[in-house]
Amino acid sequence: MSANLYPSPHIAFTSAENSDIAGSFLDINLDALKRNYRYLANRGKKADCAAVIKADAYGIGLEQAANALWQEGCRTFFVALPKEGARARKILPQATIYILNGLMSQQACGFYQQHELRPVLGSLDEVDLWQSHCATTQTDLPCAIHFDTGMNRLGLSLKSAHLLADRIKANALSFTPSLIMSHLACADTPLHPLNTQQLDKFRTIRALFPDIPASFANSAGIFLGPDYHFDLLRPGIALYGAQPVNDHPNPMNVVATLQARILSLRNVTKGDSISYGAAAVTNRDSRIATICVGYADGYIRAGGSTMQKDGAKVWVAGREAPIIGRVTMDLIMIDVTDIPASDIAPGTLVEMFGPHIAIDDVAAAAGTIGYELLTSLGMRSERRYHLDHETD
């Protein structure tokens, strides 16, 4: 198969081999990631800006993201799990790396120490584990302390915060926390009353630990304004280009673009059903393209259409087209009736999300959020990392 047989306005293959055998392509623009970091960091006038790179940097690739963010000046990173931290440590020998999910066990302490990872301690029990590890090894290892201000997920209560503050005052803590933090539950909804309630609580807690830097804002929290910034911003999703705040224009650059190849085209008559369960039926004579991507590539199955519900849109030959019928494991059908036949052929690449189709719109059509779509992408698509000057 020669790529020339399958002309497409979107084709920009990096390797002839892969271009001939891949069904879908996940393009990651690392310069866009860097610009997003710079944009968020500039919003924090006095605050430093960290980066959350958990879950393989929200699916775009932990190593690549970590490297690009370090180049852009990021020095503090958050992951969820110790193993993610060890991976990040290999790429980032000098960075500060926090493990959001805290300390799983006494035995885990050695792993943190070995890889110079800082746990985000989420309960007094975890504080005790770290304390006893530091005492046994005669070390003063840095860590963060997480306080719960309204998520009810991880973190010390206000009452525990007082107990901890008393311990510090009495010099009864054998290590020095390097960060205190809390996490917002509703930052993506700026007018939600929980935002200011959490802020008030966090201010109270912060006053108990005046000498320790504080971190509060995730991506959406950054946009709530400087009151929410404290000393260290902690964005994740906005770095990767998804919309941080609901019902607001998205100021972030697109980082991830998913494209899939058209495999075949067929004409169907009005009333024919498409895909499994015959859940969608054409209401006119239609032209249907079958494209080489499915839920096993991470494209959420609920993004398909049924007679009751529209599905997600795709972008093909300079226009929008709808998904028709259920998303299957390896394949999706789209309705290309309104697209001039001469503009598409087998091999044409279809944008599933990217510059023309917002990842958040696809997620919404599938009843989910950009976070879940990004972190579902997996490894089956052919991944290509770009810098600005290499794209189109």
Ligand SMILES: *Cc1c(COP(=O)(O)O)cnc(C)c1O
């Ligand atoms: C995931 C996470 C973040 C990043 O949140 P985004 O909404 O992706 O910016 C920040 N802090 C904590 C505790 C998290 O779990």
